[in-house]
Amino acid sequence: MKHRIVRLTWLTVVLGLIAAPLMAERNRIPSLESIPDVCSERPDEPDWMENIALRDAYQRVLVQDIYRAQSMEWIVETGSCDCSVRFPTWDTAEDAFRKNHAGADRSEMLQASDTYNRRANELRPQAQAICEAAGNW
Template identity: 85%
Template sequence: MMHRTIRLTWLTIVLGLTAPPLVAERNLIPSLESIPDVCSERPNEPNWMENIALRDAYQRVLVQDIYRAQSMERVVETGSCDCAARFPTWDSAEGTFRENHAGANRSEMLQASDIYNRRANELRPQAKTICEAAGNW
């Protein structure tokens, strides 16, 4: 019995020395704050988008997709990737949504999102090259 107690004590010491400290585990917890690496002072989304009901989230996604496509287009067309070109105000994307898609149903908006996503993805390699050269990627 004593031999078993000594072995358990020794095992406890060894495991205690080899186990990672709790502080390291706490450092692995992701932060809820999201601070971008580039252009940290980006414009906020319009309030209505941030407060939209979950069942209508596809509308928010569409405006985000429009914004992304317009951003990529602007960078490629101007050859500039300054923060104002890459992350402008949301006015243009919101205007495009209201003028062209506000009356659409869910299915039509999802199709439009797909089109804007494809456009942004087509332009992404060119925009990435321009933005990497400017240090804004």
């Protein structure tokens, strides 16, 4: 009988040690309605981008990459990380897409995405430093 009580006690302790972190981890699961920590009033993507067919998603990705690269460039050029600089309207990214890439095929758009991503990644450390100083990263 004593052996059974000791086993149950150890089992309870072990289960408690396993379950506690799992319960804590469960409380950290983000909701689907996440609110950004900075610049919560961000402009929405254009409707056509949100409703684009899956087979054409690379077009949406290209516009997103243009947007990100432009944002990083503007932060570095202006030395400002105001929300309107970090998260501008989508107009200029859409314009750049239409003027420079609308007639391109999928392969060309994927190459353009790669170019914009590389540019944004080059500028990211400078932009991050500016934004961290402004409390906006």
